[in-house]
Amino acid sequence: MTDLNTKTQPSWCPGCWNFQILAGVKNFLNKEIKNEKDKEKWAIVTGIGCASKIFDYINLQGLNGLHGRVVPSCLGLKVGDPNLNVLGFAGDGDAYAEGIEHLIHAARYNSDFKYIVHNNQVFALTVGEPTPTSEIGFKDKTTPGGVKIPPMNPIKIMLAAGCGFVARVFADAKQVEQILEEAKKHKGFAFIEILQPCLIFHPDIGMKAKTYNLQETGHDKTNLQEAMKKAEEFDYNSVNDKTKIPLGIFYQETKLVFEDVTPQLASLKKQNKSWKDIKR
Numbered sequence: 661m662t663d664l665n666t667k668t669q670p671s672w673c674p675g676c677w678n679f680q681i682l683a684g685v686k687n688f689l690n691k692e693i694k695n696e697k698d699k700e701k702w703a704i705v706t707g708i709g710c711a712s713k714i715f716d717y718i719n720l721q722g723l724n725g726l727h728g729r730v731v732p733s734c735l736g737l738k739v740g741d742p743n744l745n746v747l748g749f750a751g752d753g754d755a756y757a758e759g760i761e762h763l764i765h766a767a768r769y770n771s772d773f774k775y776i777v778h779n780n781q782v783f784a785l786t787v788g789e790p791t792p793t794s795e796i797g798f799k800d801k802t803t804p805g806g807v808k809i810p811p812m813n814p815i816k817i818m819l820a821a822g823c824g825f826v827a828r829v830f831a832d833a834k835q836v837e838q839i840l841e842e843a844k845k846h847k848g849f850a851f852i853e854i855l856q857p858c859l860i861f862h863p864d865i866g867m868k869a870k871t872y873n874l875q876e877t878g879h880d881k882t883n884l885q886e887a888m889k890k891a892e893e894f895d896y897n898s899v900n901d902k903t904k905i906p907l908g909i910f911y912q913e914t915k916l917v918f919e920d921v922t923p924q925l926a927s928l929k930k931q932n933k934s935w936k937d938i939k940r
C-alpha cells in the first residue's frame with residue numbers, strides 16, 4: 661500500500677461520518693495507486709467546509725480552493741492535464757448553494773472528473789445554518805422559526821441537467837469505495853452524493869434505516885424516466901413510515917466527453933501528455 665496518510669490529525673468531531681468517507685476514498689485509492697509514480701496521476705480538489713477538510717488527510721496533489729468553486733477548479737486541472745484523474749469533494753452548502761451554477765454546467769460539459777458531495781443537509785463548519793437540502797421545519801439560530809422553503813432534489817436536478825452518471829450512497833466506507841470504482845470506470849463527469857448526517861448540527865433524521873440499494877431491485881439505470889421516478893421517492897424533507905431512500909446508480913449513459921471534443925485536449929490525451937510536456 662502506498663502511504664496516503666498525512667501528518668495532519670483530523671479535526672472532525674469524534675465519530676463524524678466523514679471518517680467513513682475518508683476510509684472509503686483511501687481504500688479505493690489504495691487499489692489505484694501502487695507507487696509514488698502512480699500518485700502523480702491523481703489529484704484532489706476541495707472547496708471550504710468540514711467535508712473539504714478531507715484535502716488535508718489524503719497525501720495527494722491538488723487544490724484546496726474556494727467555497728462553491730470545486731467544479732471550475734476540477735475543470736481547470738483537466739484542461740491543464742486531461743490525463744489526470746481528478747476527484748472533487750464538497751459539502752452540500754458548497755455544491756448546492758454557492759456552487760450550484762457550476763454543477764449544472766459540469767453535467768453539460770461532461771469533463772471526465774468525479775464530483776463527491778457530502779450531504780449533511782447543513783452548513784456544518786459555520787455551525788449549523790440551513791442549506792438548500794435542509795428539510796422544512798429545520799431550525800437554527802439564523803432561522804429560529806424553522807425553514808419554510810422546500811428542499812431541492814439534487815438527483816433530479818442532475819438528471820435533468822443531462823449528467824451521464826448520477827449516484828447516491830450513504831456515508832459507509834464500503835459503499836463509498838464501491839461507487840468510486842463504478843465512477844472510475846465511467847468515461848465522463850460523475851456526480852456522487854453521499855448522505856452524511858452531521859452529529860452536531862443535523863443528526864440522522866432516520867434516513868439510514870430507510871435506504872435500499874437500487875441495483876438490488878433490478879432498476880434499469882439506462883432509463884431516464886425510471887431514474888426520475890426513483891429520484892422522486894425521496895424529497896430530502898420528512899422521513900416517515902412510508903419513506904424509501906434509493907441508493908446506488910440512478911442513471912448512467914456514455915456521452916461525448918469534453919476532453920475528447922476539444923481538439924487540443926484530445927491530442928494531449930492521445931500522446932499521454934500535459935501542457936508542461938509541450939515545448940513552446
Ligand SMILES: Cc1ncc(C[n+]2csc(CCOP(=O)(O)OP(=O)(O)O)c2C)c(N)n1
Pocket residue numbers: 708709710711712727728750751752753754755758778780782783784785786791
Ligand atoms: C464564498 C463564501 N461564502 C461563505 C463562506 C463561509 N463558509 C465557510 S465554510 C461554510 C459552510 C460549509 O458548509 P458545507 O459546504 O455544507 O460543508 P460542511 O461544513 O457541512 O461539510 C461557509 C458558509 C466562505 N468561506 N466563502
